[in-house]
Structures are given as C-alpha cells and as structure tokens.
Amino acid sequence: MSLHVIMREIPGPDRVRRLGVDGLVRFVCRRGARITRAKAAQVVETAREVLKLPEADWNAASAVLAADVTFLFALEEEIAKATAELSTVLPDTPAGVLTSLPSVGIVTASAYGAAIGDPARFKNAAGAYRASGLVPIAYESAGKSRRGNRISREGCQSAPPGRPEPSPLPGRAPSPSPPRRRRQQSDARPPA
Template identity: 90%
Template structure:
C-alpha cells in the first residue's frame, strides 16, 4: 500500500504495526539559538514527559537524554523517535550528538510543522509548546527523514559551497554600491564598459585612479601606459573614450567628492577581498569535487596555474539545494 509521505513513512508504519501505541514514543525538540524545548509523548498523543526547556550544551544534552531514558523505562518503550525541525543550522549539533548515543533522529520539514501547528488541537497547548505538539503529531504519522550523513568530502563541499555562495551574494550587493559610488566620483566611467565591473582596465582605474582630474591630466597616452604597466590591456580608442568622459564630467563640490571617494575606496577594497575569498573557495571545491557523487574533474588552470575563476560557475548556482547545502 502506498503512503502519502512515501517509502520512509511506509517503513516506519511497518515497524509500529502491531506494537502497543503506549510503547511507541516520540520526542519533538523545538531548537532555538541557545536553548530548546522538548516533550515526550506516546502514539496515543498522551504526554509522558511534559514540555521542558534545556540549554544547547552538554548539561542540557544530559538533561534531555535523562528525560528520554526515564520515559523509555516507564513505558518499556519499543520505539523512540526524536524529531527536530530542519530549519537553520542550530539543530545540527544536537541531532549529531543524539545519533552518536544511539537514538533514532529524524528531521521534519518546516512547512509541515507550520501547517500542523495551525491545527485546532494545538490550541490546547501553551503557545511556546505548540511547535513541539505539532512535531509530535507529525512523528506519530511517520513523517520525517534521517539527517543526511555526509562523507568527509561531502561535508567539505557543503561548507565551501555555502561560504562561496555567501561571498557571491555579498559581492553582488557591493557591486551595486560601487556603481553608485562611481557615478558620484567619476560619472560616466562605467558607461565606457559593457560588462559591468568585469573589465580589467576598469578595475585598474576604479582601484587606483577613480579621479577624472587625474585621468584628464594623464591624457590618452598616459592612461594607456598607466593601465598597461599594471598588467591590463587597453586600446587607444578605449583610453580616448575614458579621457573624453573625464573632460566632460560634472564633478561634485570638493568636500562631497572627497567623502564619496573615501567610501568608494573602502568598497572597492572590500570587493576585491571578497573576490579573493570566492577564488579560494572555488580552488578548495575543485580539489574535493572529484571525491563526491558529482565526480567533477579537476578544473582547467589559468596561465598562473591556479583554477580558472569562472570554473564551477554553472555547477555552483546560488540555489544549491541539489548540492546538499
């Protein structure tokens, strides 16, 4: 017979079929930032251990396991399932410790917990215990799945993917601020380039001379030499376009321009620091991905021998659900 929640629910129901519901216990744990709340109930819905709070440390862990052991002994439990909501990261260390001492632990979908919490029966519980009550209902129904067990390679991948994703999001937001800053400090400069902040010569200018007065004094030949000495390519035509933009610029009053320039310099420095972290994360991932189920080969290197910065761009999208993160 098919079950609504699939094979995992079918397997659980097969385990409890014929077992006295009083001997089947569920332990919903509502985890917060520094503490948690739990209760113990049987499959009739009767509370065996009333809701109690405990700290997310070794003392609190000992309190939780002691209450579970007491309930198991009182009911001669045949099955005891601990359930946590898989929202955020606060539950992960507790779930790992519970599994380490041999308890059965499952994670519950946050949307399912929210839906169960709204049921009429949950109103009989105090508001701070309703999440536990909702999770207990789900556990009795056989909802939940075991926490993902990661190999060392998968754990490393997940950590670096999350790190890389956060830095990409931060750099994307910062690039918008830099565009706004350049529009105040050097209006029209970004309009000379068609690829946002990716232009190598643009990066040299915004990092070292985002000043239309200096660019105007350098002139076309001077700007070409300045950029090329820093390892970037720029054509005479592009340099001429930038110099002409500098000549036509509407500049802020000196006090305003100096303030905007200082903020822009700070943003640009942070932007390149984030880029270094993204490159580092990409390099770390390039070494671990061959050992994961993805089985991705080592990326091609650029001229300097380091992984190409655009490698994995298609493999590591911002939506990383399929990467176990």
C-alpha cells in the first residue's frame, strides 16, 4: 500500500531524495498508509542511487518503470472488477459457504469451488477432501489405526487453488519440488 502511494503521488526520485526518510514516512502516513523507517530508508537510498545514473540511462529506466506502473494499476483494476463479479456469483454456489471460514475470501473460495466442481459428485466429505489434494495422513499398524495431524498430497497434484505454479525461466525446465528432488536423487544413487 505504501509503495502504491509513492508510485502514484511522487513524480520522481529527486522528490523522494528531498523528502528524506522522515519526510517520506510522514508523506505516506498522511495518505492513510504505513511505511516502516527501514523501508523508507531503502526507498530513499534507491532514489539516491538512481540519480547517480547517466541521464540517458535514467530516462530509459524511468520510461520502463512508468509503463510497468501503468500496467500494474490497470491489472489491479481488472482484479478488483473480477473479484466484484465473483462476489455476486459465489453466494449462489455450494462454495459460497467457504467464505464463512476465517481467512477465506472471495478469491480463495471461488478457486476451491472451481477446483472441486459439483460437491454432490462425492459420496462424502472425505472424497472431496481427497480430490482437493489434501488428506490427513493415517497411520495403520498391527490392526490399529490413528489419524495423523500432518497432511499428505493425494489426488490433484497441481498447486493449491489461488496459488500459481512458478513459471520456469525461458529455455529451462521447471525445477522439481523438494520431495520429488529427493526421490530423484535417491533413484539415481547406486545400490549399496
């Protein structure tokens, strides 16, 4: 939020440098946002470094930054519109009840609702839970069983809804997850 205020209302690094750390903190606070002194110091120091660049480099970087900021604000507007649309549709779906849970908002409930689909297709809640990819670990030994408090990955192996998969760099294959990496390393070891 505080960096949004700075990007929207301060035209360039020279003004940030002139404000200094205390001035930047006051500037942001007067606009209803918060910034720590450490973050303000980092922003002011970055502004000082930018002003040391040759003018041609500064102008090029400024043009790229202005385009990126414009794109960021447009993207945030689109996200707000989509969230508003989801908030009108979600209550009429089975996933609407998820928003009653603490820390579950419109976007998260919509993503899980879309991933699960029609909950009536599952015989019970355990089936829906497994399809989501999150299942409590069950320990069984000598005819006795107990539920664990850890979660295993079962069912859908993609990233949880609402959390995108990391994209690999161009020309590089995605790196395997830590458990898969350990499995690949153990498979590659020669037998003892």
